[in-house]
Amino acid sequence: MNPVGRAGGQFIGGRWERSASIGRIYVENPATGEILARVCTGDSADAEQAVSAARSAFPGWSATPLETRVRIVRDACARLSNEVDDLAELISKEVGTPLPVSRAAQVVRPIEVLGSLCDAASEVAWSERIDSTVVVREPLGVVVAITPWNFPLHQVVAKVGAALLAGCTVVLKPSELAPLSAYALADALHDAGLPAGALNVVTGLGSTVGEALTAHPDVDGISFTGSSAVGRQIGAVAARSVKRVALELGGKGPSLVLPGADTETAAAATAARCFTNSGQVCAALTRLIVPRDQVGPAEAALAAFVEAQRIGDPFTEGVTVGPLISAAQKERVLALLTRGIEDGARVVAGGPGGPVPGGGHYVAPTVLSDVDPAMTIARVEVFGPVLCVLAYDDVEEGIAIANDGEYGLVGAVWGPDAEAAEAAARMRMGMVGVNGGRLNVRAPFGGYKQSGHGREFGRFGIEQFLELKSVNFPSADRITWSTP
Numbered sequence: 001m002n003p004v005g006r007a008g009g010q011f012i013g014g015r016w017e018r019s020a021s022i023g024r025i026y027v028e029n030p031a032t033g034e035i036l037a038r039v040c041t042g043d044s045a046d047a048e049q050a051v052s053a054a055r056s057a058f059p060g061w062s063a064t065p066l067e068t069r070v071r072i073v074r075d076a077c078a079r080l081s082n083e084v085d086d087l088a089e090l091i092s093k094e095v096g097t098p099l100p101v102s103r104a105a106q107v108v109r110p111i112e113v114l115g116s117l118c119d120a121a122s123e124v125a126w127s128e129r130i131d132s133t134v135v136v137r138e139p140l141g142v143v144v145a146i147t148p149w150n151f152p153l154h155q156v157v158a159k160v161g162a163a164l165l166a167g168c169t170v171v172l173k174p175s176e177l178a179p180l181s182a183y184a185l186a187d188a189l190h191d192a193g194l195p196a197g198a199l200n201v202v203t204g205l206g207s208t209v210g211e212a213l214t215a216h217p218d219v220d221g222i223s224f225t226g227s228s229a230v231g232r233q234i235g236a237v238a239a240r241s242v243k244r245v246a247l248e249l250g251g252k253g254p255s256l257v258l259p260g261a262d263t264e265t266a267a268a269a270t271a272a273r274c275f276t277n278s279g280q281v282c283a284a285l286t287r288l289i290v291p292r293d294q295v296g297p298a299e300a301a302l303a304a305f306v307e308a309q310r311i312g313d314p315f316t317e318g319v320t321v322g323p324l325i326s327a328a329q330k331e332r333v334l335a336l337l338t339r340g341i342e343d344g345a346r347v348v349a350g351g352p353g354g355p356v357p358g359g360g361h362y363v364a365p366t367v368l369s370d371v372d373p374a375m376t377i378a379r380v381e382v383f384g385p386v387l388c389v390l391a392y393d394d395v396e397e398g399i400a401i402a403n404d405g406e407y408g409l410v411g412a413v414w415g416p417d418a419e420a421a422e423a424a425a426r427m428r429m430g431m432v433g434v435n436g437g438r439l440n441v442r443a444p445f446g447g448y449k450q451s452g453h454g455r456e457f458g459r460f461g462i463e464q465f466l467e468l469k470s471v472n473f474p475s476a477d478r479i480t481w482s483t484p
Helices: 044-062 066-081 084-095 099-123 152-166 180-191 206-215 228-239 263-279 292-307 327-342 395-403 417-426 458-463
Strands: 010-012 015-017 024-028 035-040 127-130 133-139 142-146 169-173 199-201 221-225 244-248 253-257 285-291 346-349 366-369 386-392 410-414 431-434 466-472
Touching: 010 044, 010 180, 035 180, 044 133, 044 142, 044 169, 044 199, 044 206, 066 084, 066 099, 066 152, 066 180, 084 099, 084 152, 084 180, 099 152, 099 263, 099 458, 142 152, 142 206, 152 169, 152 180, 152 221, 152 458, 169 206, 180 199, 206 228, 221 228, 228 244, 253 263, 253 395, 263 285, 263 292, 263 386, 263 410, 285 292, 285 395, 285 410, 292 346, 292 366, 292 386, 327 366, 327 386, 386 395, 395 417, 410 417, 417 431
Parallel strands: 142 169, 142 221, 169 199, 221 244, 253 285, 253 410, 285 386, 366 386, 410 431
Antiparallel strands: 010 015, 010 199, 024 035, 127 133, 133 466, 346 366
């Protein structure tokens, strides 16, 4: 495994290159402040070179038989499987995820996603007949993938794996805060036989490399995961050349507890989904919406859950909550917490003054109650370990609170099966878990409203990177067509 990309260079045209830019990005361990690596701060020249390499590689890669594309990606998947422990340690250092969680969620799960994409390639209808027309799905072209820091390998494989299987070539810009695992994927694919230029990795800032890639005329599509604010900027820049854009943005996940549900079980499960990765999860459940007469039991269950958590260094045995990614993120979370308390929310557990270790970017897991749906803390994506409790008087109001807001990524509902399913059908979310139903990596991942558009995972993720072509024949009996 090569976690620092040949001394922090750029991977372009199948080779590790030293950027012409003299700038360096310092990758920090958020638990200690230690500098893990220095990588290149790429510039527009690096972006140009990477897009050129991807464009040159596209004709050959797009014409490569599907079974060969699948074989190469599956081989890379196997190579990553041999590096699970090293990758988990690396991501725990650059993101701060506790090591056992890092192994399961940051490494094993992405490998599962990559393998499921290989399986799903055969499920895509690469060609189909409609009367005297053959409808063909063909690779979109050169794709730019811009990925976040919170699940750095997971987000990369969901985009890069799907795009490569679709026959596209890719320029990847990983987050400057956590770029190291992307280098390991590049090496795995290269060693598996991926042709030069089919995948290129350029590190740098969004304001320079990201914008240059987004605006480049030879880029056909962009897949971005990150904040809604940046997603809007990317959409605006891409619109100038009418590029296809897939956006996976923010969330403010509601967890709706219906009358008749086991409130304590629902509360504990919601807290687990809220505090994973220190709350730095777009699909976190961050709003527990309960009948008013169940607020007390919910608060007691949440307080007990927080009491059982151990916050500290990701490599210390028994730690369940690590640091936030940066000092800036810690400051933002604490400011939103303070604002929530000033607006009238009550601290049930944790809080801005909660006990945390020194030397890192820690915020105590926090539960706030007496939260009104109009409060900022109930509407803004905090991206930290903060859970809000909101009360309702009837189910109609509960569903209305769940749907209230600009986001619609993920939700949950708890209660008698039939009633819970009915409530799930009315929730304006891209994904809803019923009574503990969890993420399925073969099903579509994505949201409604300002949580973005486009889908990842399974055949849906591959289809995101395909174009539709209609080939019309004079009559059905005169069709002569075979999909490349």
